[in-house]
Amino acid sequence: MNQIVWIARHANRLDFVYPDWFLTAEKRYDPPLSDDGVVQTQQLAKRLQAEKISHIFTSPFLRTVQTANAVAEVLDLPIKLETGLSEWLNSDWMTEAPETLSISELAALFPRIDPSYTPRFAAEYPETEVQVQQRSGETARYLATECYPQSILLVGHSTSVMGAAMGLVGEIAKTEVKAALCSLVKVVRQEQQWLLELKGDISHLTGMDILPNPGSIMV
Template identity: 40%
Template sequence: MPISRVLLARHGERVDLVDNQWTLTAERPHDAPLTAVGLQQAYKLGERLKHEGVSRIYASPFLRTVQTAAQVASVLQMPVCIENGLCEPLLNRLFPETFAGFTHPETLARDMPCIDPSYQVLRRPQHPESYKEAQQRCSEVVHALARQHPGESILLVTHGLCLEYMATSLVTREGMSFSMPYCCLTECIQDGGSSSSSSTSQWHYGCKLDASFL
């Protein structure tokens, strides 16, 4: 039977954590892009995945994750589906009450034509979220996407905490490290190949928080 794999990647280096002045003049200060280093990291992630048989790329709607996915897509020559359910936890401490939501895929596609604006999202998280709500949402989305692609290898480009939530939702018997490098890759493999229920099948790690290719 074909093996099902969920490949989880964190975004590359974000500009607001390198330049503390960036948010002072940014139009969307909650939605930082990648730095030049981050773009290079993302391209190297694409090179790492070149021979992994990835059939679909999904990305969180935040700019840094979309840019990361777009760099990977430029190597793999495939479209990117923006899935809101992969977004960073919409916590009050991270996002103000005036949080304006995500940039529309059609707008992002003007600069990144690899984006598929016709994709219909699975989840539309609402601000604010609690940690528990974000964890439940991440679990539901990763299992739903795995069920949609039995026997395939799919890439989900997301955020550090979401990567942890999704990985430990699949591989329930192993936790994750607190060290979460930019563009690190975690491979979750479904034991026994394709199955109609990702939640009842056994999963294990192929690689875990790997950043050796950067």
């Protein structure tokens, strides 16, 4: 059986629906999912229900953990928090390093989180677009080729999804992959070559409008 790396972007986030949330939030760079985003995660989970996924890795931001958790519930799998898949720590979007929930706080909310897993890669504020693509690409490549030869799911953000895909298939991902909200990228390993099969599929999202990427805020 060929190894498959699935790469998903988180679902819709609360501050995309209610921009004023950002003004009073305690952790303003770590919004939760919106109500329709929660529905999107359920549709994503249903889409992946029949796939032979063995491990789930996610960025530690709340919206990605919520997205990964929906899939983990359906597949009955633990969740591994991997900072290498984190949001682009862009100083143009963030005036300071983003504050997120601690591992223990996340584990209290999401019992499927595996507290024994140690992240392989760090995300350091601030960073350029090239740097986030490199670290997410290295993360995807390392997890898929060095540690976990089974089929895996990576849950990240727009830029880290792109970077993860680039880490496996190369520069072609820059023009081929479209990381819309709750979209799916599918990369298949055949012998020693990685092939891009899904480039940001959203066919599993039904009954709602798909929000485009806002151009001026983090994604």
